[in-house]
Amino acid sequence: MVRERLKNEVQKMQGEFLGFRPGLVVLQVGDRDDSNLYISMKLKAAAEIGINANHVRLPKSTTEDEVLSIITSINENLSVHGLIVQLPLDSLQPINSERVTNAVAPHKDVDGLTSVNAGKLSRGDMGDCFIPCTPNGCMELIRQTGVSVAGKHAVVIGRSKIVGAPMHDLLLWNHATVTTCHSKTRDLPTQVGRADILVVGAGRAEMVRGEWVKEGAVVIDCGINHLPDETRAGGKRVVGDVHYPSAQQRAAFITPVPGGVGPMTVAMLMENTVQSAWRLLKKRTSR
Amino acid sequence: MVRERLKNEVQKMQGEFLGFRPGLVVLQVGDRDDSNLYISMKLKAAAEIGINANHVRLPKSTTEDEVLSIITSINENLSVHGLIVQLPLDSLQPINSERVTNAVAPHKDVDGLTSVNAGKLSRGDMGDCFIPCTPNGCMELIRQTGVSVAGKHAVVIGRSKIVGAPMHDLLLWNHATVTTCHSKTRDLPTQVGRADILVVGAGRAEMVRGEWVKEGAVVIDCGINHLPDETRAGGKRVVGDVHYPSAQQRAAFITPVPGGVGPMTVAMLMENTVQSAWRLLKKRTSR
Numbered sequence: 248m249v250r251e252r253l254k255n256e257v258q259k260m261q262g263e264f265l266g267f268r269p270g271l272v273v274l275q276v277g278d279r280d281d282s283n284l285y286i287s288m289k290l291k292a293a294a295e296i297g298i299n300a301n302h303v304r305l306p307k308s309t310t311e312d313e314v315l316s317i318i319t320s321i322n323e324n325l326s327v328h329g330l331i332v333q334l335p336l337d338s339l340q341p342i343n344s345e346r347v348t349n350a351v352a353p354h355k356d357v358d359g360l361t362s363v364n365a366g367k368l369s370r371g372d373m374g375d376c377f378i379p380c381t382p383n384g385c386m387e388l389i390r391q392t393g394v395s396v397a398g399k400h401a402v403v404i405g406r407s408k409i410v411g412a413p414m415h416d417l418l419l420w421n422h423a424t425v426t427t428c429h430s431k432t433r434d435l436p437t438q439v440g441r442a443d444i445l446v447v448g449a450g451r452a453e454m455v456r457g458e459w460v461k462e463g464a465v466v467i468d469c470g471i472n473h474l475p476d477e478t479r480a481g482g483k484r485v486v487g488d489v490h491y492p493s494a495q496q497r498a499a500f501i502t503p504v505p506g507g508v509g510p511m512t513v514a515m516l517m518e519n520t521v522q523s524a525w526r527l528l529k530k531r532t533s534r
Numbered sequence: 535m536v537r538e539r540l541k542n543e544v545q546k547m548q549g550e551f552l553g554f555r556p557g558l559v560v561l562q563v564g565d566r567d568d569s570n571l572y573i574s575m576k577l578k579a580a581a582e583i584g585i586n587a588n589h590v591r592l593p594k595s596t597t598e599d600e601v602l603s604i605i606t607s608i609n610e611n612l613s614v615h616g617l618i619v620q621l622p623l624d625s626l627q628p629i630n631s632e633r634v635t636n637a638v639a640p641h642k643d644v645d646g647l648t649s650v651n652a653g654k655l656s657r658g659d660m661g662d663c664f665i666p667c668t669p670n671g672c673m674e675l676i677r678q679t680g681v682s683v684a685g686k687h688a689v690v691i692g693r694s695k696i697v698g699a700p701m702h703d704l705l706l707w708n709h710a711t712v713t714t715c716h717s718k719t720r721d722l723p724t725q726v727g728r729a730d731i732l733v734v735g736a737g738r739a740e741m742v743r744g745e746w747v748k749e750g751a752v753v754i755d756c757g758i759n760h761l762p763d764e765t766r767a768g769g770k771r772v773v774g775d776v777h778y779p780s781a782q783q784r785a786a787f788i789t790p791v792p793g794g795v796g797p798m799t800v801a802m803l804m805e806n807t808v809q810s811a812w813r814l815l816k817k818r819t820s821r
Binding site for chain 2: 345369371372397408412419424428429432438
């Protein structure tokens with residue numbers, strides 16, 4: 248399991264480099280409930296693995312210039328190997344989130360969202376880039392099925408910066424033939440029906456129906472949607488972008504929501520942070 | 535026509551800003567025949583339009599450090615708005631061309647090949663990026679057909695940095711459903727047969743057969759290949775990646791080779807250079 252492996256790696260680092268620990272900063276502006284929940288899961292995973300994680304919380308009144316200046320100081324802090332900005336920014340001020348994301352030093356960008364990292368991933372220069380956590384987790388789940396990706400027809404629904412677009416890149420550079428679908432795609436059921444591997448990050452509850460899915464396909468569902476459900480505590484339940492009960496009958500492998508992609512995403516953030524620390528240590532020792 | 539429009543724009547610049555001219559540098563290492571030919575076409579187009587183009591030639595003995603230091607000085611030269619490094623580098627020294635490409639300042643990268651520009655294009659942040667010239671020219675040719683791209687099924691063959699990968703991005707962010715095929719694609723004829731818009735940058739002479747092409751498709755051929763032909767002066771002829779005589783019978787529109795994509799690529803380099811100069815002028819006047 249990924250977390251177990253990372254824990255062992257961090258212990259190895261601590262042994263070899265006198266108590267060294269990888270450092271992660273999670274920068275949050277504001278106080279969104281969903282962000283709070285995701286951040287708590289990241290901090291918990293970091294603690295389990297032995298990563299030194301700090302949660303930097305800024306008030307809703309923070310300006311863009313203030314956010315940028317804090318990012319610069321974290322970029323310069325030698326004990327921090329990974330810096331992520333929790334999105335969306337919950338600010339009362341106008342903040343350009345593209346500018347904020349790109350202010351993170353590429354070698355600390357463990358979310359893989361800077362233009363430099365996106366450019367490397369999209370062009371197949373994967374040697375020193377960071378792969379965004381959700382697509383990286385999806386690839387790990389696909390690898391765990393034992394299905395080889397090269398030469399397969401993969402279909403990605405969605406083209407967001409954190410899921411669809413980098414997922415396309417990863418599948419392509421693992422040598423799949425990749426089709427990207429989105430809100431303007433006309434014949435979505437037909438496109439889905441051609442997929443040996445289907446990755447869905449559309450943000451619409453249960454939009455992919457089981458009847459569309461190719462018999463024996465691998466189906467990875469990145470959706471997290473809330474449907475009203477009076478039988479549940481809280482009055483709602485969480486579903487993915489795929490209609491699980493029907494798709495499960497045709498897919499050879501399908502990830503559940505919750506419990507599939509989500510935990511793997513958190514694990515991959517830890518993986519990138521540990522990788523970033525290793526890169527630094529190797530640079531130091533090669534001098 | 536693109537060149538005519540750019541010529542007028544440069545005249546307008548000269549009028550408004552007292553003899554100002556956009557500046558372009560073409561940096562060449564070595565002396566490849568094909569590079570010499572391409573560079574001469576770029577210099578000729580620049581001269582026609584009124585762009586001040588300089589050809590910087592370095593000997594084959596040039597080292598990577600020397601190339602990088604020359605790029606830095608051109609980055610800092612205020613009269614240069616566009617800098618391209620002619621690839622492939624023809625050097626006797628080991629030169630990392632990824633490192634060289636990325637040394638060009640992103641705001642002068644009129645070839646659009648830096649990771650920063652690739653990252654912006656691949657994620658749809660097109661506001662201030664430069665689009666690589668060949669895909670940009672292909673889009674211009676598609677626009678000229680009058681066929682709308684949004685919602686169409688586009689197929690791209692090839693995933694190179696200068697053709698296939700950025701072409702995918704451009705078609706995607708113009709809202710096509712896009713499939714990328716490459717050497718590992720298993721059922722190429724079937725994939726090609728689904729394309730309303732087909733762009734080929736595979737580098738293999740006449741590999742796409744007319745029978746594969748969908749009736750009424752738009753076919754853009756980026757290939758430049760040489761086939762032996764004793765009936766021609768020089769003993770060879772230039773063909774594309776598409777078998778033109780057969781594909782022409784099914785396509786609604788098809789670009790010839792030579793004479794299709796090539797001249798448009800040169801025009802787009804000029805377009806990017808003029809655009810870069812405008813960006814600078816606007817920044818100056820907005821101060």
